[in-house]
Structures are given as C-alpha cells and as structure tokens.
Amino acid sequence: MNRWKPLIVLGTGQFLMVLDASVMNVSISQLVEDFDTEVTAIQGVITLYTLVMAAFMLTGGKIGDMYGRRRTFVIGLVVYAVGSGLTAIAPKLWVLALGWSVIEGLGAALVLPALAALVAGAYRGRDRAVAYGVIGGLAGAGIAVGPLLGGWVTTYLTWRLVFAGEVVLVAAMLCLIGWIPAEEPPKERPKIDLVAVALSAAGLALVVLAVLQSSSWGWLEPRNPPFTVFGFSPTLFVITLGGLLLFLFARWELGRERAEKPTLVHLGLFRVRSLRSGLVTLFNQNTILLGLFFVIPLYLQVVLGEDAFETGLRLLPVSITMLVASMSGSLLLRIASPRTIVRAGFLVLLASIVWLLATIDPELNDLSFALAMAVMGLGMGMLASQLGNVVQSSVGAADRSEAGGLQYTAQNLGSSLGTALIGAILIGALAASLGNLIKNDPRISDEVARQAGTRIEAGLTFVPADGVADALAQTSIPPAEADAIVDNYRDAQITGLKVAVLASGGIALIGFLCTTALPAHVRGKGPGGEEAEDEDGEDREDVAA
Incomplete structure (x- = not known):
C-alpha cells in the first residue's frame, strides 16, 4: 500500500485540474x-x-527543472487554491475571470x-504503467463526472461550493505531500529564457484563441468577429500569426542550443520517435474526447431536454x-505492446462511435446509449493507459519536466481543437441540412423558404426546437409553415x-494511422528477473521502438 501513496496525492491533483472546467460548462446559465x-x-x-494553461504549460515545465518538481507541484497547488478561493467568493465577473481563468490557469500550468514528471520518478516498470493508467483514467473521469457533480x-x-471544496481538497493534499518522494536538488539551477517564454506563450495563445473562437468568428466567411481581414474572418489569419510566432520560437531555441545557452524546451526531444508519436496520439485522443463531450451533452440537453444532472448520470x-480500462494498462502490457494496445483502443473507440451513430435519435434507447458510452x-x-x-x-x-510540459500542451491543444472543430462541423451540418430540408418541403412557400435561407446564412445556433417555435410565433409566418420549419429543424439537429x-x-481513424512510431514491444526481464534498465538507471522497458 505504501508504494501507492504518492499516486493518491498525484491522482487527486490530476482529477482536480480537469474537474472544475467541466463543472463550469454545465453551470453557464446559472x-x-x-x-x-x-x-x-x-x-x-x-x-x-x-488560453492561460496552454500558453504557460512549457514555462511551467521549465520552472519544475529550476526549483524541483515536488516544490513546483506544491507552489502550483497553492496558486490553484488561491484562485479557487477567489472564484468561490467572486462578486463580479472580472473577479471570476481573475480567480478562475488567470490564477487557477497559472496554477495548473x-x-x-x-x-x-513526479509519477515517472516515483514508479518504474509495470508500476509506472499502472500509475499513468490511473492518471489518465482520473483525467477522463473528471471530465465525465464534472457535469454530474x-x-x-x-x-x-x-x-x-465546488471551488470552496477545491480549497479544502488542496489543503488535504498539502498535508500529505510527504508521501511523494523527495528529489535531489538540481546541481545547477537553469535560467529561464524570457524571449522563448514570450514567443511560445503568445504563439500558443493565438492558436488556441482562434480555434476556440472559430465557431463565433467563422473560418472564412465572417459571422460575428471583432474585426475582419480583407473581408474574411480573422480565424485563419490569427492561427497563421500564432504559427509564425511558434516558428520564430523554434528558430530562437535552435540558435540558443547551438550557442550552448539555456533553452525553454530542448527541441532535440522531438527526434525521439516514440515521444513524437505519443504527443500526436495524445493530441488526437483529446480532440476526440472533448469533441464527443461537446456533442453528446447537446444531444441529451438540447434535443432530449434533460437537465445537467441527468446528463451527468448518462455519462x-x-x-x-475508462477508469477500469486505464488501470488495466499494466495487465495489458503482459500480452501486447503499447502500440497494439493503443491501436486496439482506437478500434474500440471507432466501434463505439458507430454504435452511437445508430443510437442518436429523437427517442433515446436507454440501454443502447449506456452500452455505447x-x-x-x-x-x-486503453489509450489513457499507455500514452502518458x-x-x-x-x-x-x-x-521529464519538459516532456510533461509538451504532454499537457498537446492535450490542451487537442481539447481546444476538439471543441471548436466538432462544434463548427455540427453547426455547418445543421445549417446545410436545414436549408436543404426547407427548400424541398412542399409545405413551405418559396417566400418563406427564401426568408429562412437568409436567416440560415446569417448564422445558426444549436437551440431547443421549442425555442425555434417560440421565435417563429413572433413572426408573420403562417402557423402551418412555422410548424413545418420546426419539424425540419428537429430532423436537421439529428x-x-x-x-x-x-x-x-x-479523427479516430487518423489517430490510428499515427501510431506507427509507438513502442512495438516490451523489453524483457534482466538476468535475475528484474526489469531491464538503460544506462542512466531508468527503467525504459515501455519505450522500445
């Protein structure tokens, strides 16, 4: 039991970091x-x-190298608790933004x-695989339990109360911080590269901002952007600017590496094939996970009319x-390689998506939906059990701190893109389907169809069909034609x-195809039955390419 004490603290931290974001999403109306x-x-x-998390995740990893991972973990928890406390008592919106978005975001970074890095330092071999499986499962559980709680x-x-409870939970974690093994202090404290911090933070922030706002700004045709560029939506231009800053960041870091100066991220890490593949797969996993967790609550709440608590129960x-499969990662490694397990996970995920497609209907089949979930x-x-x-x-x-920064940067970028991209696809498909249904519906006159087409081109939102009916009741459209439009809107929603x-x-299929560089086998035991180790003494059985 003692060997799992560090995981109790670290797993609680992981759960905490993802919990309140999902809580916020179901509390928007309140x-x-x-x-x-x-x-x-x-x-x-x-x-x-x-934005704050994505922008400063790499910097957070470097600070861990400078001051020690456990100390940085403690400082981050304190910062996070301060933000949670401020959020819990926020009297104004700007205080909420300061406490939750800025202070908690910096704490999470x-x-x-x-x-x-602490998980990797506390465990080796199959214990490490179990630990990362638990961490991945708790992250998914936090996303799923958040709407319920x-x-x-x-x-x-x-x-x-959620944020007040987080303060109490952080206090309990700090009381148990001694369960995490102490590290040797760094022999030399590396300096932080402020230019690299500025370039990476600005580049990542711009990319994430543009992707997150794409549903309201539009990708090419402007919807409701704060400005336009040559008559186009700013989305792609902002993404391009962010990409340019990240390119300059990479050039700056390479220059400092050649001059043997401290860097924010050692770009040579990207030459490690298994690391690259792992980061890409993590990105794909979070794109899918957050995309589906955007779509499914819309189906349950907007189409079926269930409340936030009922939605949480469905999830x-x-x-x-996910938690059970994540914790089984070590057992799975006894019969298959990480690459095989991840590929099997993508195939299972694809099967669930096909099942979900057959289940989405105006009338919910409770058993079929629960099994698909x-x-x-x-x-x-299965993915979470291996990728970390x-x-x-x-x-x-x-x-490891730099790898941790890259790991959570990839996850945050995937989460942002998943919500934005899948949301944009949803709205685009809704508009196209509704326009086509109205155009071909004999119950709707040409004039009303023209008016509806103009409204669709101006932009749609995914709202309950009853809301559409109420809005149409305030217009001069004849009731019979209004009812026909509402019927078509319901069909277009599905x-x-x-x-x-x-x-x-x-995206899951693309993720499957990006797994070629994941570890293809697990190294065998040493002569005495112990796990084989690399020259630096670190167990690397799980990364054989």
Whole structure:
C-alpha cells in the first residue's frame, strides 16, 4: 500500500485540474444569472482559462527543472487554491475571470508538468504503467463526472461550493505531500529564457484563441468577429500569426542550443520517435474526447431536454469503464505492446462511435446509449493507459519536466481543437441540412423558404426546437409553415449531431494511422528477473521502438 501513496496525492491533483472546467460548462446559465451578464461573457472566461494553461504549460515545465518538481507541484497547488478561493467568493465577473481563468490557469500550468514528471520518478516498470493508467483514467473521469457533480451542486446548492471544496481538497493534499518522494536538488539551477517564454506563450495563445473562437468568428466567411481581414474572418489569419510566432520560437531555441545557452524546451526531444508519436496520439485522443463531450451533452440537453444532472448520470458509464480500462494498462502490457494496445483502443473507440451513430435519435434507447458510452470509455481508457507512460518513458529523468510540459500542451491543444472543430462541423451540418430540408418541403412557400435561407446564412445556433417555435410565433409566418420549419429543424439537429460524431470517427481513424512510431514491444526481464534498465538507471522497458 505504501508504494501507492504518492499516486493518491498525484491522482487527486490530476482529477482536480480537469474537474472544475467541466463543472463550469454545465453551470453557464446559472453564472449568466448570478453575474447579470451574457453567455458570450462566460464563454470568454472559460476560453481564457484554456488560453492561460496552454500558453504557460512549457514555462511551467521549465520552472519544475529550476526549483524541483515536488516544490513546483506544491507552489502550483497553492496558486490553484488561491484562485479557487477567489472564484468561490467572486462578486463580479472580472473577479471570476481573475480567480478562475488567470490564477487557477497559472496554477495548473505549474502543477501538471511537475505531476507528470513526479509519477515517472516515483514508479518504474509495470508500476509506472499502472500509475499513468490511473492518471489518465482520473483525467477522463473528471471530465465525465464534472457535469454530474456540477449539475447537482448548481441545481440544488450553488456552483461556488465546488471551488470552496477545491480549497479544502488542496489543503488535504498539502498535508500529505510527504508521501511523494523527495528529489535531489538540481546541481545547477537553469535560467529561464524570457524571449522563448514570450514567443511560445503568445504563439500558443493565438492558436488556441482562434480555434476556440472559430465557431463565433467563422473560418472564412465572417459571422460575428471583432474585426475582419480583407473581408474574411480573422480565424485563419490569427492561427497563421500564432504559427509564425511558434516558428520564430523554434528558430530562437535552435540558435540558443547551438550557442550552448539555456533553452525553454530542448527541441532535440522531438527526434525521439516514440515521444513524437505519443504527443500526436495524445493530441488526437483529446480532440476526440472533448469533441464527443461537446456533442453528446447537446444531444441529451438540447434535443432530449434533460437537465445537467441527468446528463451527468448518462455519462457515468464512460467514467467507470475508462477508469477500469486505464488501470488495466499494466495487465495489458503482459500480452501486447503499447502500440497494439493503443491501436486496439482506437478500434474500440471507432466501434463505439458507430454504435452511437445508430443510437442518436429523437427517442433515446436507454440501454443502447449506456452500452455505447461504456464501450467508448473502454476505448478511451486503453489509450489513457499507455500514452502518458510512453511520453515520460521516452526521455531520461532530466527531461521529464519538459516532456510533461509538451504532454499537457498537446492535450490542451487537442481539447481546444476538439471543441471548436466538432462544434463548427455540427453547426455547418445543421445549417446545410436545414436549408436543404426547407427548400424541398412542399409545405413551405418559396417566400418563406427564401426568408429562412437568409436567416440560415446569417448564422445558426444549436437551440431547443421549442425555442425555434417560440421565435417563429413572433413572426408573420403562417402557423402551418412555422410548424413545418420546426419539424425540419428537429430532423436537421439529428443530422448535424450524426455528422459531428462521424467527424470524430474520422479523427479516430487518423489517430490510428499515427501510431506507427509507438513502442512495438516490451523489453524483457534482466538476468535475475528484474526489469531491464538503460544506462542512466531508468527503467525504459515501455519505450522500445
């Protein structure tokens, strides 16, 4: 039991880092009411949280190298608790943004890279595979349990209790920090490269911002952007600017490496094939996971009319099977390589997506939906059981904080892109399907179809069909034709949802094809039955290419 004490603290930290983001997503309507603001303002607060984390994750990894991983983990938890406490008592929207988006985001950027490195330092061999499986499963469980917990607390108590509870949880973790093995202090404290920090933070922030705002700005045709570029939406231009800054960051880092000066990230790490493949696969995994967790709640809440708490209950099978599959990673390694397990996970995930496509319907089949969710969790858990271990075991002890920063940067970018891309596909499919249905519906006159087409081109949102009916009742459109439009909108909703889920399946297929450089086998035992080790004494059985 003693050997798993560090995992209790580190796993709790991982769960905590992903929990309140999913809580926020189901509390938006209550936050709008409490702060007397608009939905877009709350979405902006949520976006800022992701931006801060993505922008400073690499810097957080370097700080871990400078001051020690456990110390950085503790500092990050304290910063996170301060942000949670401020969020819990926030009287104004700007205080909410400061506490949750900025302070908690900075705390998470310190905690997560250190956490990844501490797990690798505390465990070896199959124990490390188990540990990373648990960490991955808890991350997925936090995403799935968040809507359930957030929905219940928001509905029956207040969302503020979640953040107050986080302060208490952090205090308990700090009391048990001694369970995490102490490290040797760094022989030389590396200096932080401020130019690289600025370039990487600005580049990542711009890319994430543009992707997250793409659904409201539009990708090419402007919808509601703050400005346009030559008449086009700024989305692709902002992404390009972010990419240019990241290119300059890479050139700057290469120059410093040649001059033998300290760098923010050792770019030579990208020459490690298993690390590259692991990062790409993590990106794909989070793109799929967050994309599906955007689409499925919309189906349950907007189409079927379920509340946040009921939605959370529907998602419980994902949490359960994902956690179980994640914790089984070490057992799976006895019969298959990481590459085989990850590929099998993608195939299981694809099967669940096909099952979900057959289940999405105006009338929910409870059993079929629950089984589809359980299979989805199984596939996600198989991925989670291996990828963290592959990334961390691909590098030596000295590079683990940097690898952790890269790991969580990839995950955050995937999460951002998943929500934005799948959301854009959903709205695009909804608009195309609705326009086609109205155009070909004999119950709708040409004039009304023309008016509807103009409204569709101006931009649609995914809202309950009853809301569309109420809006049409305020117009001069004849009731019979309004009813026909509402019927078509309901059908278009189902089509849009299925197209979005199908797109997630396409990303899963791409992810499957990107696994070629993952470890193809597990190294054998040493002469005495012990695990084989590399020259630096670190167990690397899981990264044989």
